[in-house]
Amino acid sequence: MRPDRYTEDMIVPSYLTDRTRRMSPVAAMAIVQELSYSGGDQVGLGDSLLTPQGLAWVYSRLHFVIYEAPAFRQPVRLETWHRGLSGPYFLRDYRITDTAGRPLVAATAASVIIDIASRSLRRIDRIEGVDTTPQGTEQLLERQAGKIVLPSDIPGERVLSHRIDETDLDFVGHTNNLNYLRWALACERRDGDGAITRPADVAVAFLHETHLGETVDYVRYVSGDQHYYAGYVGDRHVVSLRISARVTPAAGILS
Numbered sequence: 485m486r487p488d489r490y491t492e493d494m495i496v497p498s499y500l501t502d503r504t505r506r507m508s509p510v511a512a513m514a515i516v517q518e519l520s521y522s523g524g525d526q527v528g529l530g531d532s533l534l535t536p537q538g539l540a541w542v543y544s545r546l547h548f549v550i551y552e553a554p555a556f557r558q559p560v561r562l563e564t565w566h567r568g569l570s571g572p573y574f575l576r577d578y579r580i581t582d583t584a585g586r587p588l589v590a591a592t593a594a595s596v597i598i599d600i601a602s603r604s605l606r607r608i609d610r611i612e613g614v615d616t617t618p619q620g621t622e623q624l625l626e627r628q629a630g631k632i633v634l635p636s637d638i639p640g641e642r643v644l645s646h647r648i649d650e651t652d653l654d655f656v657g658h659t660n661n662l663n664y665l666r667w668a669l670a671c672e673r674r675d676g677d678g679a680i681t682r683p684a685d686v687a688v689a690f691l692h693e694t695h696l697g698e699t700v701d702y703v704r705y706v707s708g709d710q711h712y713y714a715g716y717v718g719d720r721h722v723v724s725l726r727i728s729a730r731v732t733p734a735a736g737i738l739s
Contacts (some may be wrong), residue, residue: 489565490523490619496554506553509683510666512641515562516548516578516591517661523564523576533613536608537556538600544573545629547687548591559583568618571606574598574608577624590624600656603693631687632640632724634712636706643671643713644702658693659700664723667702667712673725680711692722 500511520541524530534540554560560580567575573594597606609616634640635677644667653659665686672679694700698717705712709730715723 485600486617486619487526490492490519490526492522492562492730493522494560494562496556496558496560500557500685501556504553504682505556507550507555508553509550509669509686510662511548512548512550512553512580512589513543513665513686514662515580516546516564516589516593517543519564519578520593521563524724527566527615527619529566529614534597534611537611537712539597539606539611540600541574541595542598542656542658542693543593543598543661543688543690545594545631545689546591546661547574547593547629548578548589549625549686550589550684551731552725553682554588554589555689559576561585565619565622567621567623569608569616570594572605572607574616577622579624581654587624590621592625592629594629598656618650629687632687632712632726634714634724635707638705638707638726640703640705640714642701643704646702647699650696653696661688661690664690664715664725665715667700667715668711668725668727670704671704671713672711678706680709680729682730683729685728687726688724690723691724692693692717692720694722 491663496507502508521531548665562580564578576593578591581587584653599606646667648659652659652663694717701716703714708725710728713725
Protein backbone atom coordinates (compact mmCIF):
# COMPACT_ATOMS: atom_id res chain seq x y z
CA MET A 485 0.00 0.00 0.00
CA ARG A 486 1.32 3.42 -0.94
CA PRO A 487 2.14 5.53 2.15
CA ASP A 488 0.20 8.78 2.54
CA ARG A 489 3.31 10.73 3.59
CA TYR A 490 7.02 10.49 4.32
CA THR A 491 7.88 10.77 8.03
CA GLU A 492 11.21 11.09 9.81
CA ASP A 493 12.04 11.79 13.44
CA MET A 494 15.01 13.98 14.33
CA ILE A 495 16.66 15.62 17.32
CA VAL A 496 17.68 19.12 16.26
CA PRO A 497 21.50 19.18 15.94
CA SER A 498 23.73 22.14 16.72
CA TYR A 499 24.69 22.72 13.07
CA LEU A 500 21.07 23.60 12.24
CA THR A 501 20.86 26.28 14.94
CA ASP A 502 22.14 29.84 15.28
CA ARG A 503 23.20 32.00 18.21
CA THR A 504 19.67 31.83 19.66
CA ARG A 505 20.05 28.03 20.06
CA ARG A 506 17.11 27.58 17.71
CA MET A 507 16.82 26.35 14.15
CA SER A 508 17.80 29.09 11.73
CA PRO A 509 15.52 30.11 8.84
CA VAL A 510 18.07 28.85 6.30
CA ALA A 511 18.23 25.51 8.14
CA ALA A 512 14.43 25.23 8.07
CA MET A 513 14.55 25.80 4.31
CA ALA A 514 17.34 23.20 4.00
CA ILE A 515 15.22 20.59 5.79
CA VAL A 516 12.30 21.30 3.48
CA GLN A 517 14.59 20.94 0.47
CA GLU A 518 16.02 17.64 1.74
CA LEU A 519 12.55 16.28 2.48
CA SER A 520 11.74 16.74 -1.20
CA TYR A 521 14.38 14.12 -2.03
CA SER A 522 13.39 11.72 0.74
CA GLY A 523 9.68 12.07 0.02
CA GLY A 524 10.27 11.69 -3.70
CA ASP A 525 12.31 8.50 -3.25
CA GLN A 526 9.57 7.01 -1.09
CA VAL A 527 7.03 7.08 -3.93
CA GLY A 528 9.34 6.52 -6.88
CA LEU A 529 9.67 10.18 -7.85
CA GLY A 530 13.16 10.76 -6.55
CA ASP A 531 16.75 11.14 -7.61
CA SER A 532 17.18 7.42 -8.38
CA LEU A 533 14.50 7.68 -11.10
CA LEU A 534 15.46 11.03 -12.60
CA THR A 535 19.27 11.04 -12.57
CA PRO A 536 19.66 8.06 -14.96
CA GLN A 537 17.40 9.95 -17.38
CA GLY A 538 19.49 13.12 -17.08
CA LEU A 539 16.69 14.92 -15.24
CA ALA A 540 16.38 16.80 -11.95
CA TRP A 541 13.74 18.39 -9.76
CA VAL A 542 14.02 22.16 -9.29
CA TYR A 543 11.87 24.50 -7.24
CA SER A 544 9.81 27.08 -9.05
CA ARG A 545 8.23 28.55 -5.94
CA LEU A 546 8.54 27.96 -2.21
CA HIS A 547 6.64 29.39 0.74
CA PHE A 548 7.28 28.48 4.38
CA VAL A 549 6.33 29.83 7.78
CA ILE A 550 8.02 29.36 11.14
CA TYR A 551 5.50 29.42 13.96
CA GLU A 552 8.15 28.52 16.53
CA ALA A 553 11.73 27.71 15.62
CA PRO A 554 12.70 24.28 17.00
CA ALA A 555 15.30 24.42 19.77
CA PHE A 556 18.69 22.72 20.00
CA ARG A 557 18.24 19.06 21.00
CA GLN A 558 14.46 19.25 20.65
CA PRO A 559 12.87 16.07 19.26
CA VAL A 560 10.80 16.88 16.17
CA ARG A 561 8.94 15.02 13.46
CA LEU A 562 9.44 15.85 9.78
CA GLU A 563 6.63 15.12 7.31
CA THR A 564 6.01 15.64 3.62
CA TRP A 565 3.50 14.50 1.00
CA HIS A 566 2.85 15.39 -2.59
CA ARG A 567 -0.50 16.76 -3.76
CA GLY A 568 -0.18 15.96 -7.45
CA LEU A 569 -0.07 18.31 -10.42
CA SER A 570 -1.40 21.82 -10.89
CA GLY A 571 -0.72 22.74 -14.49
CA PRO A 572 3.02 22.25 -15.06
CA TYR A 573 3.78 22.30 -11.33
CA PHE A 574 4.20 19.41 -8.93
CA LEU A 575 2.86 20.42 -5.51
CA ARG A 576 4.33 19.23 -2.21
CA ASP A 577 3.62 20.20 1.41
CA TYR A 578 5.93 19.89 4.43
CA ARG A 579 5.57 20.08 8.19
CA ILE A 580 7.80 20.03 11.26
CA THR A 581 6.01 19.30 14.54
CA ASP A 582 6.96 18.75 18.16
CA THR A 583 6.34 15.43 19.92
CA ALA A 584 2.78 16.51 20.75
CA GLY A 585 2.02 17.14 17.08
CA ARG A 586 2.05 20.92 17.43
CA PRO A 587 3.14 22.59 14.17
CA LEU A 588 6.45 24.44 14.33
CA VAL A 589 7.16 24.92 10.61
CA ALA A 590 4.87 24.50 7.60
CA ALA A 591 5.74 24.81 3.92
CA THR A 592 4.41 24.35 0.43
CA ALA A 593 6.34 24.21 -2.85
CA ALA A 594 5.75 24.05 -6.58
CA SER A 595 8.43 22.18 -8.52
CA VAL A 596 9.26 21.34 -12.12
CA ILE A 597 11.62 18.87 -13.79
CA ILE A 598 14.45 20.03 -16.05
CA ASP A 599 16.73 18.28 -18.49
CA ILE A 600 20.17 18.82 -16.96
CA ALA A 601 22.02 18.94 -20.28
CA SER A 602 19.69 21.34 -22.11
CA ARG A 603 18.34 23.13 -18.99
CA SER A 604 14.89 22.93 -20.57
CA LEU A 605 11.65 21.99 -18.79
CA ARG A 606 10.21 18.50 -19.15
CA ARG A 607 6.52 17.72 -18.75
CA ILE A 608 6.20 15.69 -15.56
CA ASP A 609 3.30 13.59 -16.83
CA ARG A 610 5.31 12.52 -19.90
CA ILE A 611 8.36 11.13 -18.11
CA GLU A 612 8.69 7.37 -18.03
CA GLY A 613 8.06 5.83 -14.63
CA VAL A 614 6.49 8.89 -12.98
CA ASP A 615 3.24 8.34 -11.10
CA THR A 616 1.60 11.70 -10.43
CA THR A 617 -1.21 10.28 -8.28
CA PRO A 618 -1.36 12.49 -5.14
CA GLN A 619 -0.40 10.98 -1.80
CA GLY A 620 -2.95 13.25 -0.18
CA THR A 621 -4.85 16.48 -0.59
CA GLU A 622 -4.10 18.04 2.80
CA GLN A 623 -3.08 21.67 2.22
CA LEU A 624 -1.23 23.29 5.09
CA LEU A 625 -1.12 26.94 4.09
CA GLU A 626 -3.95 29.12 2.87
CA ARG A 627 -1.54 31.06 0.69
CA GLN A 628 0.10 28.76 -1.82
CA ALA A 629 3.60 29.20 -3.20
CA GLY A 630 2.58 31.74 -5.81
CA LYS A 631 3.98 34.73 -7.65
CA ILE A 632 5.67 37.48 -5.68
CA VAL A 633 4.51 40.92 -6.74
CA LEU A 634 7.14 43.54 -6.00
CA PRO A 635 5.91 46.92 -4.69
CA SER A 636 5.52 49.33 -7.59
CA ASP A 637 5.17 52.51 -5.52
CA ILE A 638 8.33 52.14 -3.42
CA PRO A 639 11.86 52.91 -4.61
CA GLY A 640 14.26 49.99 -4.44
CA GLU A 641 17.76 50.07 -2.98
CA ARG A 642 20.66 48.03 -4.30
CA VAL A 643 22.00 46.14 -1.29
CA LEU A 644 24.13 43.28 -2.62
CA SER A 645 26.40 42.30 -5.49
CA HIS A 646 27.62 38.71 -5.28
CA ARG A 647 29.74 36.83 -7.79
CA ILE A 648 28.81 33.13 -7.78
CA ASP A 649 31.68 30.77 -7.00
CA GLU A 650 32.03 27.00 -6.56
CA THR A 651 30.82 27.07 -2.96
CA ASP A 652 27.45 28.49 -4.07
CA LEU A 653 26.60 25.60 -6.43
CA ASP A 654 24.65 22.38 -5.92
CA PHE A 655 24.94 19.09 -7.82
CA VAL A 656 22.39 20.19 -10.41
CA GLY A 657 24.96 22.75 -11.54
CA HIS A 658 23.27 25.98 -10.48
CA THR A 659 23.11 28.14 -7.35
CA ASN A 660 21.82 26.23 -4.34
CA ASN A 661 18.37 27.58 -3.44
CA LEU A 662 19.44 28.19 0.15
CA ASN A 663 21.88 30.88 -0.90
CA TYR A 664 19.16 33.22 -2.13
CA LEU A 665 17.72 33.40 1.40
CA ARG A 666 21.17 33.40 2.98
CA TRP A 667 22.19 36.46 0.92
CA ALA A 668 19.00 38.33 1.82
CA LEU A 669 19.48 37.66 5.54
CA ALA A 670 23.11 38.79 5.30
CA CYS A 671 21.81 42.14 4.02
CA GLU A 672 19.34 42.29 6.91
CA ARG A 673 21.97 41.55 9.56
CA ARG A 674 24.20 44.30 8.19
CA ASP A 675 21.49 46.95 8.52
CA GLY A 676 20.69 46.89 12.25
CA ASP A 677 17.50 48.80 13.13
CA GLY A 678 14.44 47.55 11.27
CA ALA A 679 16.23 44.46 10.01
CA ILE A 680 14.42 41.12 9.75
CA THR A 681 17.11 38.67 10.83
CA ARG A 682 14.75 35.86 11.87
CA PRO A 683 11.82 35.93 9.43
CA ALA A 684 8.70 33.97 10.33
CA ASP A 685 7.26 34.05 6.81
CA VAL A 686 9.39 33.45 3.71
CA ALA A 687 8.40 33.18 0.06
CA VAL A 688 10.80 32.62 -2.83
CA ALA A 689 10.08 32.62 -6.56
CA PHE A 690 12.88 31.06 -8.62
CA LEU A 691 12.57 32.68 -12.05
CA HIS A 692 15.81 31.71 -13.80
CA GLU A 693 18.85 29.64 -12.90
CA THR A 694 22.11 31.33 -11.98
CA HIS A 695 25.52 29.80 -12.62
CA LEU A 696 29.21 29.87 -11.82
CA GLY A 697 30.84 33.23 -12.54
CA GLU A 698 27.63 35.22 -12.83
CA THR A 699 27.04 38.21 -10.57
CA VAL A 700 23.72 38.49 -8.74
CA ASP A 701 22.61 41.97 -7.71
CA TYR A 702 19.92 42.34 -5.05
CA VAL A 703 17.48 45.27 -4.95
CA ARG A 704 15.44 45.58 -1.74
CA TYR A 705 12.00 47.13 -1.28
CA VAL A 706 10.72 47.79 2.26
CA SER A 707 6.94 47.83 2.68
CA GLY A 708 5.96 47.99 6.33
CA ASP A 709 7.02 44.78 8.04
CA GLN A 710 7.61 42.99 4.74
CA HIS A 711 10.91 43.20 2.91
CA TYR A 712 11.13 42.25 -0.76
CA TYR A 713 14.26 41.30 -2.66
CA ALA A 714 14.62 41.17 -6.43
CA GLY A 715 17.73 39.44 -7.73
CA TYR A 716 19.16 40.29 -11.15
CA VAL A 717 21.94 39.01 -13.38
CA GLY A 718 22.43 42.00 -15.62
CA ASP A 719 18.92 42.98 -16.72
CA ARG A 720 17.51 39.47 -16.19
CA HIS A 721 15.27 39.07 -13.15
CA VAL A 722 16.30 35.70 -11.67
CA VAL A 723 14.73 35.49 -8.19
CA SER A 724 12.26 37.26 -5.90
CA LEU A 725 11.94 36.91 -2.13
CA ARG A 726 9.43 38.21 0.40
CA ILE A 727 10.32 37.99 4.09
CA SER A 728 8.32 39.09 7.11
CA ALA A 729 9.03 39.06 10.84
CA ARG A 730 5.52 37.74 11.51
CA VAL A 731 3.27 35.15 9.94
CA THR A 732 0.87 37.05 7.72
CA PRO A 733 -2.82 36.22 8.25
CA ALA A 734 -3.20 34.81 4.73
CA ALA A 735 -0.43 32.33 5.50
CA GLY A 736 -2.29 30.83 8.43
CA ILE A 737 -2.16 27.10 8.98
CA LEU A 738 -5.22 25.16 7.88
CA SER A 739 -4.72 21.93 9.80
